[in-house]
Amino acid sequence: MSSRALADDLAAIVGPRHVRVAPAERATYAMDGLPTHRRLPDVVVLPGTREEVIAVIRLLATLGIPFVPRGAGTGLSGGALAEDGAVLIVLTRLNRILKIDPANRSALVEPGVVNARLSAATRPHGLHYAPDPSSQSACTIGGNVAENAGGPHCLKYGVTANHILALEVVLATGETVVLGSPGGEPWGPDLVGLFVGSEGNFGVATRISVRLTALPRAVRTLLADFMALRAAGEGVSAIIAAGIVPAALEMMDQSCIQAVEDSVYAAGYPRDAAAVLLVELDGRDDGAVQAEADAVAGLLKQSGARSIRTAADEKERERLWQGRKKAFGAMGRLSRDLVVQDAVVPRSALPDVLETIAGIAAKHGLVVSNVFHAGDGNLHPNISFDATDEGMRARVEEASAAIMAACIAAGGTITGEHGVGLDKLRYMPLIFDAESLGAMHAVRRVFDPDQRVNPGKVVPLHACREWAGVA
Amino acid sequence: MTIVEKVRALLGDGALLESGTDRVPRIAPGSPDAVALLLGTAHQEGWRVRVEGAGTWLPSDAPADLALTTRRLDRVPAVEPQDLTATAEAGIGLDQLRQQLADRGAWLAIDPPGLAGRTLGSVVATATAGSLRQGFGPVKDHLLGVTFVTGDGRMVQSGGRVMKNVAGYDLTRLQAGGFGAFGVIVLVHLRLRALPRADVTHLLEGSRDELTQVAEDIAASGLTPAALELVSPALARRDRWVLAVRLVGSPTLVAADEAGLGGRFTSLRAEESHAFWMRLAEGFAVRPVTFRIGGVPAASDELLDLLQHQVGDEWISAAPAAGAIRWSGDTTVDRLQRLRRTLAALEVPLTLERAPWPVRTAVGHFGAYREGAGPLVAGLRRTFDPGGALVVATDGE
Secondary structure, rough: OOHHHHHHHHHHOOOHEEEEHHHHHHHHHOOOOOOOOOOOOEEEEOOOOHHHHHHHHHHHHHOOOOEEOOOOOOOOOOOOOOOOEEEEEOOOOOEEEEEEEEEEEOEEEOOOHHHHHHHHHHHHHHEEEEOOOOOOOOOOOHHHHHHHHOOHHHHHOOOOHEEEEEEEEEOOOOOOOEEOOOOOOOOOHHHHHOOOOOOOOOEEEEEEEEEEOOOOOOEEEEEEEEOOHHHHHHHHHHHHOOOOOOOEEEEHHHHHHHHHHOOOOOOOOOOOOOEEEEEEEEEOOOOHHHHHHHHHHHHHHHHHOEEEEEEEOOHHHHHHHHHHOHHHHHHHHHHHEEEEEOOEEEEEHHHHHHHHHHHHHHOOOOOOEEEEEEHHOOEEEEEEOOOOOOHHHHHHHHHHHHHHHHHHHOOOOOOOOOOOOOOOHEEEEEEEHHHHEEEEEEEEHOOOOOOOOOOOOOOOHHOOOOOOOOO | OOOOHHHHHOHHHHEEEOOOOOOEEOOOOOOHHHHHHHHHHHHHHHHHOEOOOOOOOOOOOOOOOEEOOOOOOOOEEEEEOOOOOOEEOOEEHHHHHHHHHHHEEEEOOOOOOOOOOEEEEHHHHHHHOOOOHHOOOOOOHHEEEEEEEEOOOOEEEEEOOOOOOOOOOOHHHHHHHHOOOEEEEEEEEEEEEOOOOOOEEEEEEEHHHHHHHHHHHHOOOOOOOEEEEEEEHHHHOOOOOEEEEEEEHHHHHHHHHHHOOOOOOEOHHHHHHHHHHHHHHHOOOOOEEEEEOOOOOOOOOOOOHHHHHHHHOOHHHHHOOOEEEEEEEEOOHHOOOOOOOHHHHOOOOHHHEEEEHHHOOOHOOOOOOOOHHHHHHHHHHHHHHHOEEOOOOOOOO
């Protein structure tokens, strides 16, 4: 079937305005937040209701055409790119908050609802949606579910998987299934937990029931600066080992600090510091939170903090956080392109791994800036580069591979919150054997026997052992 | 060759334990690889295998050609107090594991129903969280990864050993609460907490209605108790219903929360507190049937009424703020099936946690699915146990 004929059939479902076939229109969807992968989709369709999503998927099932679900396209693993004739289904028009239930601290939303909008809508009830990826002003809850997104405050409150109660999912056949229950208890095995983080391979979530969290009554935000990266890493370990669970515990290195301070997001971070830690403590009782903040300040001093500043008011807190949350944007000043990497290591390995990464950057002649969730050991080494420079691109790939290898060697993993997508496929065999990859592939085929949903992502098929029992 | 002779040739004499009263050969592989070898052989030979831990939770009564017990898988290969992670084999008793962790200043915030020696694998496979679910989440929230062996002897790793991980699909979630239908868990990577410096329990006695209201008020006040449990008089061994509040953390935080509770509660001494929670856990391992249901918090009272009406409420423990209720007692297959249907209409799942085999096989651990999910569960079972070697009553009749 030609793209034109397919577009006509899709237009009959969603209306001609919501099907994109012109190259300039499709180019908008050729990349996500990671500049190293580009795939121009043949057809892009934007359904506006769950019924339209079902009708589109049924049509594609009848025709045997693969498809890729996509939210706001802020992903950082090339996971929402369509290739080889796959249709891109963009879900941003399904953006209604269907219900907020303050008594049960839950909400029912469509997948295209923007993360920050949900928290804004629930704030009058004293509630918020806790997972807060840096892209939360743009990214969608559906995308968060697909990627099992994290964020700074996931240290205390948990990642997306900890906040999804139930899902309505459209499978590749167009059949609808309901996973989970309004209270979050599974019907049998935890299929919600299995679906979250499956990167769109198991189907399209059309309705998402989320858990909401009470807004903290007392908050303290501390900024500590260090003259050595290692000392900052040791400060992180000291806080965790003391049994204190901050709401967030973030680290930025000097390169990142300077990029932020040079930008419109300048937060007053000391420019000469080797690293800063942003520590947030929250709770119900002001005195108790202050006592924890004092304890944290003491631990950081012992670890070598040069100075510790506490946000005096909400305005200063927001400013400190803006610098952190917009750090990726600020790093755009350093070079034309930026690869935001993602890996996790045991927390105690942070000081060593950060030194190793600095060595890798020097060896490949690249600028690598670190801004990351130190409390979780979730690193984000950001590599600045110029994508038009072929030689530099090759060095970026080599450095990325070396960073992944270093994190794996330290007992860590290749992604903590960005997903595998296209970008990390090649690293999967480094952490999973053929049997385990085969098991993942077999599970995918339970949900999608023909492998038509988001093909070519997450599991490298060549590295899987055959599973005879697969349907 | 008999099954016993074949197993002896495969795993050696050390793996053969004394059979139970039903004379089913009991095999205790000494390593994850031995589990894989045994299940691979069972798959080829067409043997039906029931899986046991310490044998203190589910009765060892499923009809099978052999019983595989994980009790020799009791090593703790890694405890990392600095990272608050640990790796333990599935057959270790939770009491032993707790002690080893405490020695290193670490704590696993799970307090499942059952006897103290229940195995880690049993707790994970049945996802039986206790009262600490209120403050620290369900069992799955404490898992960083698991290694399991499928019904045809394949060893599969899922997840990892670090705090966050989204590499590949999360098969750990399938194993937590899978009741062993999707494989035998052999190794568990755990997320720990620092051993709390303060851990106190306060009790309030009263009518169920009064205490439910107090629990709602506490939840709405912003207090974050580790446990907020409403316990029936028989289970609490008191004259009236009891609301138990457990506060855990730094002395400062706990003191602040204690002040927030007000003066109505009675504080327990450390040994009284320990005894209270242990009795509660053990109370669910005594009567023949135990199940859990999970609704929305605001429906807790209505669900307790429903249970009282349909199966009685003598042995009940509920976390009203989390919507979780656990019931124990003696009841019939008919009543359980009727209750499950009633609850399903309210979108409340009933999970049969513990019962004699005739009840398990008639009712099923899972039993009811929402639209379209049944075929997925069946597909996953075929994937992870293609020959049907693992004897698990998932669906009932």
